[in-house]
Amino acid sequence: MSAIAPTAAEIGAVVADLEISRAWLVDRASGREGPGEIVVSDGVLEAVTWLDAGEAEGVDERGVVVAPGFVDLHAHLREPGNEDAETVASGLAAAAHGGFTTVCAMPNTTPALDDPAVLAQVAAAAAASGSPVRALAWGAISAGRAGETLAALGELADAGVVGFSDDGAPVASASVMRNALAYAGALGLPVVEHAEDPTLTAGAEANDGYVATVLGLRGWPAAAEEAAVARDLALLADVVRDVPGSRLHLTHLSTAGALDLVRRAKAAGLPVTCDVTPHHLALSDEWLAGSRRWAWEGSGDPWGDGSGAMTAAPYASSLRVNPPLRSVADAAACREALLDGTADAIATDHAPHASVDKDVEFGLSANGISGLETALGLVLALVDAGLVPLARAIEALTLGPARVLGSRWGDGAGSGLVEGAPADLVVFDRSATWRVEADALASRGKNTPLIGRELSGVVLLTVAGGRLAYEAPQGS
């Protein structure tokens, strides 16, 4: 039995009439959280009422929570070119199921989104899907994502990309990266970097460290991420002197060293932002060895600590992801960065794959975790463990990524519980849990190491731009 009444609306239809009383409201845009009520009428957030202490008896942050709709800076929707893994429609359905109302698609499609025609194709697919989830897109930095010449950055900007990224691969050439930062900066858009020195990661399978050594997996060293971040920060410092509007966003940072470089660059006033993923926050490379404990429960030595940590078979290919799951110390560093604001956002790096690319030998399997639908559950695991305040977690899923997008694209997204604006919100029940099963995922990508696991926080309702995006089945 759902904790709220049904909307009686179809997916995509305007939410005519919705009232949620006695819930925990979190709105970082206004800086408020606490017990309250909301009323939505004809798609508009008609009223936000904060309850005073006397009226709020029994309402706390462990029950039904209402927050602004989540914003994902980093999702792979795979269309065009790899519709076996995901389509725009299935990706948006997954987003809505995960509580996201804005998704920024990465341009590593086939063909790459390096041209306005591909953007038009993605936009048409989003419109045809009927989903009200806002589908935004990054354009490629380099033509064909080949890292050699600049893509049609100006034309892409005119056509409506939110910025540029060659994600999936780093921009190997420092001069191409420098030129991209300058050119995109003049267009007022950020460059998003997948930080990896490819000469250090050829053939890499797992985080270079103790677990990979014992398992005989080829190591992906932290130094490869840190060297790339250091290079990009040096380039940004160089470019920003000429082009003050240049902005660098480092996505899916995963190592303590890289986050520390960003911390220092921010302190020095460089226009840099970064995100961390739910899986780098909550999981660690111990999982590759067969452990299934949260990163903060790990010792770093699943073989030797005598805790009987090994509860699954080693080498589950669902754990193969780039950047790889890191050490428990790196996961703790991601958490620290989230708490002190070094990390601006939590981004899913949702990377769905068809089973033929995943159900193979670990070292031959595609990189990536299908993450839109489990992001909230992983983040709430940190909240449940008392490691991250709920409000900060919500902020990193809403206001934080909206600020990375900037005023041009970010304003309509995750903007808060604003009376009189179209309702853009998620309602979830922290007192309920759900079991991650392939059938329970709207994404075509069933590639998640969380299959079979109970996660806390059931999304009851997602409303995007005043229209219904997702509603939990009644009686479930």
Added chain:
Amino acid sequence: MTVADRERKEHDAPIAVPIVDSPPHEQPVAWRHRHLLDVDTLSWPEIELVMRTTDAMREVLSRPIAKVPALRGRNVTILFYEASTRTRVSFEVAAKNLSADVVNIAAATSSVTKGESLVDTVRTVEALGAQMLVIRHPVSGAPYLAAETFSGSVLNGGDGWHAHPTQALLDLYTLRSRLPGAPAASLDGRKVVILGDVLHSRVARSNVWTLTAAGADVWLCGPATLLRGLDAWALRGAAGRRFHVTTSVDEALRDADAVMALRIQKERMAAGLLPSLREYAARYGLTRERLARARPEAVVLHPGPMNEGVEIAPDVAAGTQSLIEEQVRNGVAVRMALLYLLAGVRSA
């Protein structure tokens, strides 16, 4: 006292020697692992049982007709995704000595090159009657994927850089049969050196588990580029059992009881890990002069195939201290023992 020490002490009582002429399921001692994927999950009593069973297989091999009917009517399929002569033939001879029906599949000549997945190949060999599957694969962990699909027993014949369980067990058996106290010498406190390309070696990784379980003082030695990451493991130890890592061949060999040289592959030069084979041979090759630093009765092992003149000098490989041929002989007996034990597995 480590867990292994305790297990060794508790298990001082003799283990019943398996009667290898009877069918495996009639054994008094049950083997609880359906698969042999790694050695890290074997307890010391289980390793002891493998050793005793290998003794029994050695006795079979000494008979005029070296064959028992233990696995008659069973299909053992040997699926190799990597070129190998020694290990593949050793498994084949072992299975045939137990009267099993043997099917050999070299992945290069099967439909694997046409893009069939490992999972599909395993399903196919099972449909063709395979009951036990020996698999070698260049990707670490691949046998675990095979084991997930296959309803019989999977034996890991070597996966990537990860594990080579039968090699480690035959190395242990060979050392026990030749060090002072033979035929069941204790390795407690014995200094065993593994010399060479440890980084890329599944033999070294599996030996770390079994030799430290036996109480040996294990030293890994080689050029720094080929020891990457091993220090972090040595400090934590294999399930807490510490070992040593050094780039100094003199320090490693000093008073050693056994030295195992590892094969150096030419690809390591192309990857920039080593300047040249000449330099490697000069600095790390196991020569007579270097071996003189070890104890006079020290023994020499090599998992093969050897590059004589690179990681091991020909006169050392063929010398009186060398157990290399003995390793090959014991390899058949150990693999017979493991096929036999796994065939008799009783579910818990």
